[in-house]
Amino acid sequence: MGTLLYSAPMAGYTNYAHRELLRMFGGVDLIATEMVSARSFAELAMRGNELPSRLWGVRDEPRPLSVQIWDNNPDTLSQLAQRLAFEFKVSVIDLNFGCPAKQIANRSASGSFLLQFPNRIGDLVQKVVSAAGQVPVTAKIRLGRTRDTINAIDVAQSIEDAGAAGLTVHGRTATEMYRGNANWDEIAAIKPKLKSIPLIGNGDIRTVDDALFCIKNYPVDGIMIGRGSIERPWIFRQITQMLRGEAVDLEPTATELRNLIKKHFNLLKRQFNDHIALLLIRKTVCHYAINRFGVKKFRNAISSAKEPAIFFQLIEEFFH
Ligand SMILES: Cc1cc2nc3c(=O)[nH]c(=O)nc-3n(C[C@H](O)[C@H](O)[C@H](O)COP(=O)(O)O)c2cc1C
Structure with a gap:
């Protein structure tokens, strides 16, 4: 084993x-x-x-x-x-x-x-x-x-x-x-x-x-x-x-991360309403943002994003 x-x-x-x-x-x-x-x-x-x-x-x-x-x-x-x-x-x-x-x-x-x-x-x-x-x-x-x-x-x-x-x-x-x-x-x-x-x-x-x-x-x-x-x-x-001694995947690109965040949000929406799903995805993306330039400003902005559209706009701007 x-x-x-x-x-x-x-x-x-x-x-x-x-x-x-x-x-x-x-x-x-x-x-x-x-x-x-x-x-x-x-x-x-x-x-x-x-x-x-x-x-x-x-x-x-x-x-x-x-x-x-x-x-x-x-x-x-x-x-x-x-x-x-x-x-x-x-x-x-x-x-x-x-x-x-x-x-x-x-x-x-x-x-x-x-x-x-x-x-x-x-x-x-x-x-x-x-x-x-x-x-x-x-x-x-x-x-x-x-x-x-x-x-x-x-x-x-x-x-x-x-x-x-x-x-x-x-x-x-x-x-x-x-x-x-x-x-x-x-x-x-x-x-x-x-x-x-x-x-x-x-x-x-x-x-x-x-x-x-x-x-x-x-x-x-x-x-x-x-x-x-x-x-x-x-x-x-x-x-x-x-x-296994195989080639290890590279870290995801910004585009892949953005797609992952969308996917995650849609999965959350299967269980939660938009409001809760947004709160949860906001928490998660702050973890993805660690070590990226401008993370502090991003965190502040994201924590006041009350609508999915605003949230995804911020994601587009930050993960590029
Ligand atoms: C936000 C958060 C929630 C956690 N909830 C649980 C839990 O429900 N049950 C549990 O046994 N441990 C819980 N833990 C502890 C983790 O399972 C783990 O033991 C701890 O984070 C150390 O591992 P890590 O350094 O890999 O995170 C939680 C940890 C965190 C950070």
Whole structure:
């Protein structure tokens, strides 16, 4: 088995449209949704059969697809896992034990809050594994809550012993949020402590060279890319080409980027109204603009573009 290339779950970004772009470019082995709240799924289910908007597209879109879910209650998680496995027939169910956001970790005692309780995490994984039938259950963690309480090895072993099929580790602690650099040595230290499940390393891979460096220097079975795949959704294709010894695609030209932005906007419109689609595409193009001359002015202009026509006019002027 070659190195696994996974796209990271990212709330606010990895919606249906983004996943479609990743599929279009190819090279990615597993694509993830945004994290879905198991509690809001349960609440919506009680009120009828409405689905959380983050599950939009999931029922019908191509596989393989990993759906990430979060909560701290085994029954709530299992209920959603069961439906995802048997009704939606997703490829993988991923449990979030890494989110450091206040709303999740503090107010909901979920995500990275649970890292301090490896046994509780094991219990949650085990319940979800039994609810998910044949569908593999994976988990995504950080190194620990704080630098002083790094316990990723304990958590990883608990996850493996509970029957998970894979583990992704973001090489930061929860309190570090996104500061500093991901610590890949800490990720590597987990590998010899696992019996057989694949270890996926995550953090700060922004280029093909970064990816190659991590694959060559750390004993991971795969890598996961988050922000780098917003900035460059074609990155997985380039990494695959590089790993196969093929010629690596050049970066897209300005014309190709403009076409990509149009395509992305149209994909967003399948799910969202014009207003929301515009807000989302504005966020994304700011990532494409990084390192280009005049980016600051462009960002200001784009953030006040209230109509698609004005937005696309600015795109024509900036990406040329
Ligand atoms: C905007 C944003 C949203 C994120 N949402 C999630 C999420 O829903 N679930 C999750 O496990 N991690 C989430 N993450 C963390 C990423 O999956 C990833 O672990 C982190 O960005 C580090 O990888 P990177 O350096 O490749 O971006 C998010 C990160 C960002 C920047």
